[in-house]
Amino acid sequence: MNYDILITGLIIVAQIFAVVVPVLISVAFLVYAERKVLALIQLRRGPNIVGPFGILQSFADALKLITKENIIPSGSNKIVFILAPIITMVLSLAGWAVIPFAPGWVVSDINVGIMYLFAVSSLGVYGIIMAGWASNSQYPFLGALRSAAQMVSYEVSIGFVIITVLLCVGSLNLSKIVLAQQTVWFAIPLLPMFIIFFISALAETNRLPFDLPEDESTLVAGFFTEYSSASFVLFFLGEYASMILMSSMTVILFLGGWLPPFDVYPLNVVPGVIWFTVKVIFILFLFIWVRGTFPRYRYDQLMRLGWKVFLPFSLFWVVATSGFLVYFDMLPN
Amino acid sequence: MFLSSLTFYLFSSVAVLSALMVISAKNPVHSVLFLILSFVNASGLFVLLGAEFLAMILVVVYVGAVAVLFLFVVMMLDINFVKLREGFLQYLPFGALLGIVLVIELGILFLTDRSSNIYNNQTPLQPIVNEVENTKMIGQILYTEYFYLFQICGIILLVAMIGSITLTLRDKGGVKRQNIDSQNTVDASTAIEKKKVKIGEGI
Numbered sequence: 001m002n003y004d005i006l007i008t009g010l011i012i013v014a015q016i017f018a019v020v021v022p023v024l025i026s027v028a029f030l031v032y033a034e035r036k037v038l039a040l041i042q043l044r045r046g047p048n049i050v051g052p053f054g055i056l057q058s059f060a061d062a063l064k065l066i067t068k069e070n071i072i073p074s075g076s077n078k079i080v081f082i083l084a085p086i087i088t089m090v091l092s093l094a095g096w097a098v099i100p101f102a103p104g105w106v107v108s109d110i111n112v113g114i115m116y117l118f119a120v121s122s123l124g125v126y127g128i129i130m131a132g133w134a135s136n137s138q139y140p141f142l143g144a145l146r147s148a149a150q151m152v153s154y155e156v157s158i159g160f161v162i163i164t165v166l167l168c169v170g171s172l173n174l175s176k177i178v179l180a181q182q183t184v185w186f187a188i189p190l191l192p193m194f195i196i197f198f199i200s201a202l203a204e205t206n207r208l209p210f211d212l213p214e215d216e217s218t219l220v221a222g223f224f225t226e227y228s229s230a231s232f233v234l235f236f237l238g239e240y241a242s243m244i245l246m247s248s249m250t251v252i253l254f255l256g257g258w259l260p261p262f263d264v265y266p267l268n269v270v271p272g273v274i275w276f277t278v279k280v281i282f283i284l285f286l287f288i289w290v291r292g293t294f295p296r297y298r299y300d301q302l303m304r305l306g307w308k309v310f311l312p313f314s315l316f317w318v319v320a321t322s323g324f325l326v327y328f329d330m331l332p333n
Numbered sequence: 334m335f336l337s338s339l340t341f342y343l344f345s346s347v348a349v350l351s352a353l354m355v356i357s358a359k360n361p362v363h364s365v366l367f368l369i370l371s372f373v374n375a376s377g378l379f380v381l382l383g384a385e386f387l388a389m390i391l392v393v394v395y396v397g398a399v400a401v402l403f404l405f406v407v408m409m410l411d412i413n414f415v416k417l418r419e420g421f422l423q424y425l426p427f428g429a430l431l432g433i434v435l436v437i438e439l440g441i442l443f444l445t446d447r448s449s450n451i452y453n454n455q456t457p458l459q460p461i462v463n464e465v466e467n468t469k470m471i472g473q474i475l476y477t478e479y480f481y482l483f484q485i486c487g488i489i490l491l492v493a494m495i496g497s498i499t500l501t502l503r504d505k506g507g508v509k510r511q512n513i514d515s516q517n518t519v520d521a522s523t524a525i526e527k528k529k530v531k532i533g534e535g536i
Contacts, residue, residue, distance in 0.1 A: 005335075005336065077360075077362075080362075080363075080366070110385060111385055111386075111466045111467075111468065112385045112386055112388075112389050112468060115386065115389035115390070115393065116389055118389075118393055119389050119392035119393045119396075119397060122392070122393055122396070122397025122398070123392065123396060123397060125397075125401055126369070126401075129401070129404055129405075129408070130366070133362060133408050141408075144408075145405065145408075145409075148401050148402075148404070148405050149405075151401075152397075152398055152401055152402065155397065155398070159393075172386075172468055300511070301511075301513075304513070
């Protein structure tokens with residue numbers, strides 16, 4: 001009986017590794033891809049020295065950062081200072097537990113999968129607040145305050161977008177959300193919600209044009225100004241891992257997860273995990289494209305967009321969608 | 334069985350210890366962080382009970398939103414905690430009274446027969462259908478049996494919201510606000526004004 005527990009434990013550990021290791025490797029390639037795409041947008045070459053086409057650049061950077069000295073400021077609150085990057089990293093990996101990559105390819109297929117993802121992404125703000133406060137320095141503190149207000153504001157509209165999707169699915173399970181899109185991807189009937197979700201995801205992951213918590217032209221480097229070496233690497237990895245997580249969430253909610261675009265012969269032979277990856281890469285490319293195209297928002301404009309544009313609009317869509325579903329008797333179950 | 338009781342004791346002991354640290358930590362920010370730890374562990378206990386929806390709601394609402402604003406305020410305010418601690422003995426009797434009342438209430442709860450409830454077994458507090466997942470169960474009972482109470486909760490929240498807005502809304506004169514719609518509708522004909530200026534006079 002005890003061996004059973006041991007074996008189940010080993011299987012769980014193996015599953016965790018099977019998810020976390022590819023995620024971390026894709027983070028490395030995402031950083032490389034971002035630098036290359038930005039370079040192409042700005043008519044530069046980008047990284048091209050380490051390895052063929054500079055493809056090993058991120059690994060070289062990681063090695064460089066880890067071998068540097070880890071400086072903990074003497075005025076900082078040491079325990080919280082060290083905990084903050086760890087929390088950011090752990091939370092950005094924790095969400096992957098419920099992501100279905102293909103039918104059945106999921107570590108934990110729980111009933112409330114989407115709520116779990118929403119909860120984990122709303123916890124992400126703690127790493128930033130703790131980092132900003134524990135650094136005991138003005139710029140990180142300002143970055144932390146900005147981030148706290150920003151992430152709470154955009155969570156509200158993300159919540160309404162999720163409710164709209166759930167109204168059409170009738171379940172909080174992520175696999176069921178994907179299977180509900182077999183006739184049509186939700187990006188088509190719920191196109192405005194898809195756009196709002198994508199923009200809110202930018203704000204939630206502190207990406208340009210909403211990267212005010214780490215706004216380098218006013219706040220040096222924002223909340224991680226005081227961080228160096230390995231703890232900086234953790235923030236960096238955490239930020240990009242949560243970027244991929246938010247892209248996967250977008251794909252599952254709106255772009256049909258592992259489903260092919262049309263259920264016809266050459267397309268439906270391709271394994272689901274490949275469709276999933278292709279769609280995630282497409283959303284990630286949009287993230288990078290937006291970064292290369294738009295200027296940074298001013299803070300009051302950011303707040304105005306969140307509270308005065310997205311919140312009323314997404315609230316209206318929740319009411320309109322539920323009204324539509326009830327009137328035409330299309331409610332699931 | 335062994336694993337679930339192990340996780341139960343892990344979650345509950347961490348929850349109790351961090352609750353203890355909330356009131357004993359010297360630094361108010363540490364107190365709030367311990368409060369968050371306690372919330373997270375409570376949600377772990379909910380998961381063990383099979384109430385996964387409540388667990389997630391606890392994390393989303395309390396940890397993800399309320400505690401963030403709480404932390405925000407505590408970090409911004411410069412609270413002198415040494416001064417706050419001075420009245421410890423003065424407030425001790427009151428706190429002890431509250432604690433004793435709570436212990437008595439919990440004792441009554443444990444000693445009474447829990448199979449009978451306030452509705453005298455006529456309507457059980459949970460839906461009978463056990464196969465339904467608990468998100469649906471909550472929905473089914475909240476919007477039927479407790480519909481009016483639910484509406485009253487909404488109204489209370491609305492009143493609280495309006496109250497807090499009126500408390501903080503101050504209209505100071507002389508604040509320049511940006512009107513984005515009017516800015517976007519500007520074109521050459523509205524932005525530039527031509528004036529004939531007589532030589533030697535100016536406008």
